[in-house]
Amino acid sequence: MITPLDIQQKAFRRVLRGYDRQEVEAFLSLVATEFEELVKEAMSLREQVRRKAEDVAEYRSREKSLQETLITAQKASEEIREASRKEAEIAISEAELQGEKIVLAAHSRFLRIVDDINELKRQRAQFEVNVRALVEGHLKMLDTFREPQLREEQVELLRGAKKASAD
Numbered sequence: 001m002i003t004p005l006d007i008q009q010k011a012f013r014r015v016l017r018g019y020d021r022q023e024v025e026a027f028l029s030l031v032a033t034e035f036e037e038l039v040k041e042a043m044s045l046r047e048q049v050r051r052k053a054e055d056v057a058e059y060r061s062r063e064k065s066l067q068e069t070l071i072t073a074q075k076a077s078e079e080i081r082e083a084s085r086k087e088a089e090i091a092i093s094e095a096e097l098q099g100e101k102i103v104l105a106a107h108s109r110f111l112r113i114v115d116d117i118n119e120l121k122r123q124r125a126q127f128e129v130n131v132r133a134l135v136e137g138h139l140k141m142l143d144t145f146r147e148p149q150l151r152e153e154q155v156e157l158l159r160g161a162k163k164a165s166a167d
Contacts, residue, residue, distance in 0.1 A: 004033070
C-alpha cells in the first residue's frame with residue numbers, strides 16, 4: 001500500500017528534456033495531500049465500520065437474549081396456563097366429589113327420616129290398637145258393672161209395672 005509519505009519521497013530520475021520539476025513536485029505534493037486525506041477518511045470509515053460492527057454484534061446479542069427471554073416467557077406462560085387448567089380440573093373434580101358426598105349424605109338422611117316416619121306410623125298404629133284395646137277393656141268392665149245394676153233396675157221396673165197393673 002502506498003502511503004502519502006511514499007508519494008512525497010518519491011524521486012524521479014532526471015532526464016534531459018523531462019517534465020518541469022517544480023510542476024511535478026507541486027502535483028506530487030497535491031496528490032500526497034489528497035491521498036493523505038483519503039487515507040485518513042478511509043481509516044475513519046474503517047473505525048466507524050468497526051464500531052458499527054460492534055454495535056450490530058451487541059444488538060444481535062441483545063436480540064438473541066430477547067428471543068430467548070421471549071421463548072422462556074412463552075414456555076412459562078404455557079406452563080402456568082397448563083398448571084392453572086390442571087388446578088381448575090382438580091378443583092372441579094373435588095367439587096363434584098364433594099357434591100356427590102353431599103347428595104349421598106342427603107339421600108341417606110332422607111332414607112333415615114322415611115324409616116323414622118314409618119316407625120312412628122307403626123308406633124302410632126300400635127298405640128291406637130293398645131288404646132282401643134284398653135278402652136274396649138274398660139268399656140267391658142263398665143258394662144260388666146252396669147249389667148247387675150240394669151238387672152236390678154229392670155226387676156224394679158217389672159215390680160212397679162205389676163203394682164201399677166194390680167192397682
